[in-house]
Amino acid sequence: MARIISESEVAKRTAILAMKTSHPSMTWRDMAQHFKTSTRVIQDALKRDLHALKVTRNDPASKQFPITIHPLDPVEAMSPRGYQVTASRQSIERNTLLVLPTGLGKTIVALLHVQAILSSVAAGICLMMAPTKALLVQHRDLFQHNLAIPDAGLAIVDGETMPDNRRVYYQSLTGKRIVLFMTPQTVLHDLEKGRLPRAAIIDLVVDEAHHATRGDPYALVYAYLREHHIQPRVLAMTASPGETEQHIIDVCQNLGINPADMIIKTREDPDVEAYVFHLDVKRYELDLTPEYEDVRGRLVAVLREPCAWLQSAGLAGKKVAVGADSLSLPSWEELQVLADKHLAGASARGIGEGEIEPDADTQSADQPALAVPGARRELVSNLVLALRARHCVELVETQGFPALLAYHEKLAAKVAEEPTESLLALVTHPQYKAAIDDAGKLVSEGSPRARHPKLDALGDVMRDFTAAHPASRCIVFTKYRASIPMLVEYLSGVAGVAARRFVGQGSPSPKDVGMNRDEQQAVLRAFKAGEFNVLVATKAAEEGIDVAECDMVAFYEATASVIQFIQRQGRAGRRRDGNIAIMHARGTSDQLNAAMLDGKLAAMPGILYRVQHVRAASMPAPRPAAVTRMPKPPSSKQKAPSSTITKKEAPPPILVHPDCIGASVIVAGLAAAGIEARADRSIPESSMVLAGGVQVRVINTNDAEDWTAELTIEELPGAARRVVAVCPDGQGD
Template identity: 35%
Template sequence: LTQASFAEHPLVWEGTIDHRLYQKNIADAASHKNTLVILPTALGKTMIAALVCADMLYKYRDKRVLMMAPTRPLVSQHLKSFSAVLKIMEEQVAMVTGKTVPEARRAVWDKRDVRLVFATPEVVRNDLEEGRLHLKDFILLVFDEAHRAVKDYAYTAIAREYVGQSMHPVILAMTASPGAKKERIQEVCNNLYIEHVEYRSEEDGDVKPYVNPIDVKWEWFDLPEEYRYIASVLRSMLDERLKWLVQRGLLGKKKDTRWIFKRDLIEAGEALRYRLELTMEEQRGPIYVAIMNQSAALTLYCLELIESQGAHSLRAFFERIEEEGGRAHAALLKDPKIMEVRALVEKAPVEHPKARRIVELVKEYCCGSSDSSNKQQQKGRVLVFTQYRDTARHIVDDVLSSTGIKASRFVGQAKRQGDEGMNQDEQAAVLQSFREGEFDVLVATSIAEEGLDIPEVDLVVFYEPVPSEIRYIQRRGRTGRKAAGSVVILAANDTIDTRHLYASKRRVERMKESLSSINAVLAPVKRAFLEPNPVTAEELAALEGWRARAEERLRKEVAEEIGKKKGGGPVDAAVLDAEVKSRIQQLRKKAISAEEEMLTGAFQREVERAARRIHTELAKAGVKGADVELLREHLSLDYPVLNEALKKLEKLRRLAWRNEDTVVLADNLAAAKGDIYSIRVEKVMQGRAVVMINKKWRARLNHYDYSGPRELLKKGATFDVVGELYRQEGVLGLKVKQIV
């Protein structure tokens, strides 16, 4: 591939894929040998695959490309993304999944005019085994989520068959994370016949030009003695609770309490709460106990506040949870150690050293230097990022205000206890005032990271390190600064700041160490030379003509819409052109921006809501599970949201796949022993329900005999169960083992 082939590739629509050097470099390698591409979220794995596919389809006009992804929603998402950027006719593209009947699949495999096929791996493996598919005509196979290519997963068999059947096999495998262990990466490479591994982060030389050029400086501070003592009390309290959770296996495989972070505790809490939702009231005692101990997350939060933010934030947190109430909050506040900490925080007059440094930095950048030889701007602007609203308020109202520096908060819309948040109009007004120079410093919480566009900023300050690479990219890359600038990251020694930094670096270093030695041991794949047979000028013209006809149909539809709104009469050509252009751009943007959108907080909140709704639907569905496409339609979910929600539930071990199309609650995967009964709920009382069984017998359903979704226990509800009948003191009872 040449540089021009990325900006103006014959099979890529103009303006749909940005030219990025690292994508060019990776695609160059992937076009000639089997390549495993490891890229963090939002660096564009999908577009690299699209570029490689475009090049192969263009160079070898009589060959085909097969792209696979583990689930049907992912396959659909890729089809939309590729269709938005590649010059390819609708009839030249096909999707093959378990929903496609064998005869129709055979027709796709046999029809060589279908040049680009998107499929789920189970179907591909089955059709290879049944003789419906031969891979000799495929010039490229793409394996998405390639880290799954271990043991007997379908990817392994497909790659083996492909290398055996094709004279010129080329494999492109993609993943965001293959795991840090060298053995795991080696297994994936062996199973997919990988000859070369390409790994990038935003720190790499060919990636840096496409992220905002900035000078990053770390500044470290020692905590005051008062803070260190408070932290020691919280740490001793935290260790007790973490050991309790570790002993009961509630934190996965983690054993060392030093390397348990808030994220681990939050995930444990989510898993426990999902379990709680499907549990009758009287059975919740043990789960409540586990959740109370899982509230170690609250203790860890307190520790993070005193070490990383300051006494003001911890004091505000105690006041807020006291007002909110709640069982976990009340238990925390009654703990003797927390009572001691609270008393100390109330007395602590000492400011966190980070706050003092904020004042110095702001004065340096906003007030400039009195030295005329200093070319620094006399009036710069500073953006301060912090994770916490309390800290943002404290910096603006207390720290900076006391020194006469004008500043404003910028926070999200969500309402919190004692904080109304900011609506969109208020946010827009603050940003406009900042641009116009009405104040010098903007202090923004993390929820404002996405979409914050302030090109005039000279300095960005991180009040605390961010533990995730995604958050780091958001803070650096989402500010929209066009010119080089500076970033100062403030961190406290021997605190959670240090542990966040070390844990993040350790993950990256282990991965880099593993990958650096992998390429040296990968074996080349023997392949015959294949003479290029490129797409002709006439064929290209036909492809472009097909799109032109499609756009003309869209133009007519838009003209009719505008005409109806106007109540008849001619439609202004300029208005029509603008609307058609806008709609085409929206369609393309929606198709290719899913990966970048995953960084936003709004997207993650939507995923969380979707996960809970999916969990409820699967609880109702019972052992049969639910078809993912029907779930998507029923819940009105976009593919990116659906895919991430399914991944979330899978990670929490709440969901399992029966096949490529059907998901089921993990608890329902193993069939229970017993007879199947049809149930109709007649009456619901405290601790029990009266049900009619098989329209014949009336029975009691006690709370301890039912662990299914509470939503089903409503008068008039009907459902099937696997269960067991018994008599107790002459009363017929039913023990429900599983919802069918």
């Protein structure tokens, strides 16, 4: 897709060109200092055709077909570092997983790798896959400036080009050398539909490879190619391969990589240390105010009742016990495990939305407590009540009253539309009503006591930092999208702060409209250009944000995820020393998450060593994951593929655990499609296992190509899980 630029960017480019014309001796660095921007922005403004960009900006036809560009000739001078050259050389010889801290040039390794692969062939397609459009644009631009193969084509191909037009475009690539920058969803769709010529693919570069767990599009793309006897070279890259041995091994196996062939670099390695900038990580520990303690206490009282029922029913033992200590609460994840196990026939999303309908046909035989008539419905009601109450507690502990009230509004709307037993049990509970009344009164009065203490601490950090570093940029991350408006509004009133939001494409409500790809790109360009200095973001900004001027990253809540921590902190300290500020409320889930993260980070060196040197030695050769999404058979109007396909034996049946969410629906649907399926209790609970042993969960999606479309966490807190996207007919093409 052609790049779309804003009017302010057109004005800036015009000023840069005028400055260079009147002062031809000025260097890029001098001009960057004058315009308070980066040298890359100056280079881009001087080298691109401004008139063409203006025309493209309002030309709908520019999106009909992918735009192929070519590297600059001559390319910019580049001096790869020693570890980059070493890594690229190995990746040319054998499939490789490169683990390299953020900001140390993984894309340069990919460039050297692709350059060597394309230089050795007369024609072929190198696929560089990334989970977000921001990353695709970033990679394409770097290749344009530095790939030393003048005749090689470079193109971003995504869902904004119609499927039939993508097919025509691919056909035009015959006999050419080209690098296609694509999301794995688009690659998978076009392979399955026979649009993308698989035989022409000679190389795969997988960015943010930690996503490549079983059932994810990265793994499915590689599995599809191997299934059709295509064996491209693979270079996978990430700063955070996973936090368990099994996760890392799964990533390697799903991309055809021997764990022994991982290249692991740390910030302390001698050949890397010279290029690493220091990150000053500080935790700001705060106590909840009396107002917040009171509201939290009322919600804990609500939570205590369903948890007591679950415990007395013998379903969870001490896992759902609510103790006297403020930290002795069941986690949302523990409650979700129970929901997965016992609410067969109800979707995981339904748990968050109150749309659960009990299905007696899916009752497990080993749950005696549910044999009593009506116990099934009581189980559903108590589990959903516990999930919602636990989520409310976490909102108060880590976010603030506005987030709690926003969640209450959604629940109230659902009660008005379709009241259910579990919804009414929550919204009519005296302690819940008192908590909402107390929080609502403080917020409506505009009282400072309505603010979470973390909000004031965050404002102080931002004020002090922007005052000391007026040309710098800051990113504030929050787990909950409902907190974004509150954070933007509050920070915008802090001296020296100009804040804007950055969210995913989903629109959970009319008041919370998502940002499409062009809007995301426009915000990032404005951020880099200094039009505002604080970006308030959800996980949508964890990958693909490379802003040289970003020297501060703030966490509004602590995270227990190693991958999330590494990705977020990696947005700072990319060109100079950086700062990390973590807001931390004592005696809450913030404290638990911080403690868990510390333990996981301490264990990471040992985990990486065991995977590479111990587990790898005892493992068989990497095997691809089974292809779990299959293309539809050609219709009478569609020609079958010309290649000869050897008839295979009937595939083994798909195994579905009886307690899997939607088990009866899955089995019936597969049977209707002519696919053999049967119940089997020997497989992991809450899952189904497909041919090849692939364990998956199943959801519906209306945007299969959008990797980063965010779940509405207010509706489904904590439920970020690897899934297989099941697209309705005619969608996801």
